[in-house]
Amino acid sequence: MPARHRRRRFSGVRLLVGCYEADGEQIAPLLPAGVTPWDDPVRCLVWGLDFPLPGVEAYRLAGVSVRVALDRELHYFFPVAYSHLPEDPAAGRVGAAGPRRTSFIDFGGGGGQRLMTVGSTGRPLITLTTTPDRPADLTQFGGPPLPLLQLRGDPDIPRHGPGGAHRLVRTDVHLERADLRAGPGLVTVDMLCELDSLYAFAPARMLDCLYGTVELWAMPERTVRTVTADGGRDPGRQPW
Numbered sequence: 653m654p655a656r657h658r659r660r661r662f663s664g665v666r667l668l669v670g671c672y673e674a675d676g677e678q679i680a681p682l683l684p685a686g687v688t689p690w691d692d693p694v695r696c697l698v699w700g701l702d703f704p705l706p707g708v709e710a711y712r713l714a715g716v717s718v719r720v721a722l723d724r725e726l727h728y729f730f731p732v733a734y735s736h737l738p739e740d741p742a743a744g745r746v747g748a749a750g751p752r753r754t755s756f757i758d759f760g761g762g763g764g765q766r767l768m769t770v771g772s773t774g775r776p777l778i779t780l781t782t783t784p785d786r787p788a789d790l791t792q793f794g795g796p797p798l799p800l801l802q803l804r805g806d807p808d809i810p811r812h813g814p815g816g817a818h819r820l821v822r823t824d825v826h827l828e829r830a831d832l833r834a835g836p837g838l839v840t841v842d843m844l845c846e847l848d849s850l851y852a853f854a855p856a857r858m859l860d861c862l863y864g865t866v867e868l869w870a871m872p873e874r875t876v877r878t879v880t881a882d883g884g885r886d887p888g889r890q891p892w
Contacts, residue, residue, distance in 0.1 A: 662868045666702035666759065667832070668768050670780040670839040671695065671792075671859040678852035679718055682731045684803065684820050686877070690719040690726050696853055697728070698780050698839050700768040701868075702759055712736045712757040714770045714778065716853050722801065722876070726794045727822070729801040732850060734770050766863045775842065777850060782837030782861035790830050792860075797824035797871070820877040826869040837861030 676694040683689075696718050703711040715733035719726060734755040756771040761781075770778040790796075804819040839855050 659872065660870045662703055662705075662870075663829075664704050665866050665868045666700075666704075667827075667862065667864055667866050668700040668759065668766055668780060668782070669862040670698040670782065670837050671861065672697075672839055672855035673857040673859065674718075674853055675856055678854075682852055683718070683720060683729065684801075684818075684877070685879070687720045687722050687727075687729060687801070687820075690721045693856065695719045695859070696855075698768075698778060700757070700759065700770075700780065709737065712759070714755070714757050714768065716778070716850070717800075720801070722799075725799065727799045727801045731803070732853065733802075776840075777842050779840045780837065780861070782835050782863055784833030784835040784861070784863045786834055788832040788834035788860075788862055788864070790827055790832070790866075793827070796826045798827065799824055801876075802873075818879050819875050820879075821873045822876045823873040824871040826871075827866045828869065829867040830864060832862050832864035832866070834860045834862050 672695070673691075673693040674696045676689055676692070679689070679694055679696075689695075696716060699713070699715050699717060701713045703713075705711050713733065713735055715730045717728040717730045720729045721727070734753050734757060736755060736757040755777070756769075758769045758771075759767070760769075761767040764785075765781060765783050768778075768780045769776050800823045802821055802823070804821055836858070837860070838858060841850055841854050
């Protein structure tokens with residue numbers, strides 16, 4: 653069976669998440685048709701994932717997600733995502749984020765502080781810092797599973813929102829054996845210009861941050877919606 657059709661298990665994944673509220677008017681144009689914010693105010697999460705894959709170079713992902721409603725169910729939609737490798741190793745295709753940009757991703761910290769930096773063109777784009785000070789669990793994420801949404805198709809989607817022919821795909825992720833701590837933190841977002849989609853994700857109010865390790869199971873992705881170039885449904889694809 654091809655790897656893309658099998659579920660994948662990753663143990664000891666280092667996880668760093670920053671939760672915050674954002675401006676819904678800025679984010680709304682980046683959401684696909686039929687996908688609406690789950691929270692009011694809109695709630696976003698910056699994710700950092702560090703995969704300890706044996707026999708390959710360190711594999712790291714980062715992304716910004718929005719908690720959204722699709723068919724009355726909570727999903728996490730990823731319009732902005734990064735990988736530190738130009739091509740994902742075969743063992744690392746977790747389908748955890750949308751169209752990816754290659755970027756430097758670094759995890760660090762000291763003295764109880766945890767830090768993630770996502771950079772591009774020689775400057776940081778996203779910085780997440782937290783000082784975990786109490787035990788935490790996975791209840792605030794909802795699920796299981798965590799339904800993750802991403803777009804496939806039009807290369808301008810990450811910058812301008814959905815346009816042209818595209819597919820909305822879902823990947824169910826299960827997080828287990830979590831060893832997490834929560835605490836206050838700060839997310840800072842920079843951008844190359846106001847046309848960059850990161851411009852929409854500047855935090856308005858910080859919520860909790862999480863740090864720790866998890867066991868991650870990723871199911872095969874499946875298409876949940878298909879849109880043709882003229883904005884209509886493709887009759888040859890899975891129905892809406």
